[in-house]
Amino acid sequence: MLRIVLVLLAIWIALGILGAVLRGLFWLTAIAAVLFVATAAWGWFTRSRER
Numbered sequence: 419m420l421r422i423v424l425v426l427l428a429i430w431i432a433l434g435i436l437g438a439v440l441r442g443l444f445w446l447t448a449i450a451a452v453l454f455v456a457t458a459a460w461g462w463f464t465r466s467r468e469r
Contacts, residue, residue, distance in 0.1 A: 423461035430454035 437446030
C-alpha cells in the first residue's frame with residue numbers, strides 16, 4: 419500500500435513539473451497539486467488507521 423502511494427506521489431510531482439515547464443499546461447500543475455495533496459492525505463489516513 420505504501421509503495422502505491424509513493425508511486426502516485428512521484429507521478430503527481432512529475433506532472434506538476436511538466437505543467438510548470440510547458441507554458442500552455444499550467445492547468446496540469448494545478449491538477450497535479452490537488453492530486454498530490456489528496457494522495458498524501460489518503461496515505462496518511464490509511465496508514466494511521468492501520469496502527
